[in-house]
Amino acid sequence: MNRLPSWATSLIGVAALLAVWAVLAVTVFSGKGSGVPTPWAVLEQLKTDGWSFYQPLIAATLGEALRGYVIGNGLALLFAALVLLVPWVERLVVQLAVTSYCLPLVAIGPILSLLLSGNTPMITIAALSVFFTTLIGALLGLRSADPVTLDVIRAYGGGRWSELVKVRVIAALPATLAALKISAPAALLGAIIGEYLGHIDIGLGVAMTVSEAAVEVPRTWGIALISGLVAGIGYGLTALVARAALPWSRTTTLSGNDL
Numbered sequence: 406m407n408r409l410p411s412w413a414t415s416l417i418g419v420a421a422l423l424a425v426w427a428v429l430a431v432t433v434f435s436g437k438g439s440g441v442p443t444p445w446a447v448l449e450q451l452k453t454d455g456w457s458f459y460q461p462l463i464a465a466t467l468g469e470a471l472r473g474y475v476i477g478n479g480l481a482l483l484f485a486a487l488v489l490l491v492p493w494v495e496r497l498v499v500q501l502a503v504t505s506y507c508l509p510l511v512a513i514g515p516i517l518s519l520l521l522s523g524n525t526p527m528i529t530i531a532a533l534s535v536f537f538t539t540l541i542g543a544l545l546g547l548r549s550a551d552p553v554t555l556d557v558i559r560a561y562g563g564g565r566w567s568e569l570v571k572v573r574v575i576a577a578l579p580a581t582l583a584a585l586k587i588s589a590p591a592a593l594l595g596a597i598i599g600e601y602l603g604h605i606d607i608g609l610g611v612a613m614t615v616s617e618a619a620v621e622v623p624r625t626w627g628i629a630l631i632s633g634l635v636a637g638i639g640y641g642l643t644a645l646v647a648r649a650a651l652p653w654s655r656t657t658t659l660s661g662n663d664l
Contacts, residue, residue: 473531542584
């Protein structure tokens with residue numbers, strides 16, 4: 406039996422979700438104080454607000470997310486390589502990663518806002534949101550290298566650096582790129598959480614806070630939808646890069662199974 410293309414499956418899923426949303430909005434959550442507007446009410450609000458309203462919000466949040474994405478993933482890849490080169494630091498690095506993953510971002514957001522200025526807290530939270538995922542993915546990938554190939558490197562006098570550069574980096578690409586795909590929406594979410602809890606003047610999180618306080622329900626949902634769309638685009642662009650980097654592979658999942 407032929408499978409549907411991934412884009413068709415995605416469209417069907419989105420359509421089903423919108424249908425369920427519409428039905429619930431006009432039945433179970435039909436009361437004025439329910440906080441669940443109909444999809445067409447949200448679309449009307451999006452049309453009313455227009456691109457001029459959302460463009461500066463998206464630009465501000467996306468800038469924070471991109472910087473956090475680069476910093477968090479860069480540190481994760483650096484530490485993953487360090488573990489392979491200096492094995493005794495693994496326990497320390499993994500503990501650091503687990504700690505960053507377990508930190509309640511909702512709790513540390515206000516603390517970072519007091520300690521740091523400007524949009525640095527949002528960048529920091531975005532970096533924390535991606536660090537653990539990319540580190541673990543990179544470590545799994547680096548350790549998936551073919552033992553026979555590693556033995557050949559050692560037989561010719563190569564050390565850990567030669568193993569890393571000539572074998573492990575290539576072997577780690579599928580798992581690492583899969584982690585980077587997951588990190589794209591995570592970075593945006595981290596930036597929005599930072600804005601939601603911080604003290605800045607512009608951003609999707611700030612706009613969501615203001616509209617929620619003003620009980621502008623359709624606008625709040627519209628901002629949430631735009632945020633999800635931007636996160637999805639980030640994931641899609643990263644997936645395209647992963648596909649270009651791995652033309653021999655149909656997927657970059659950690660398990661390597663075909664989706």
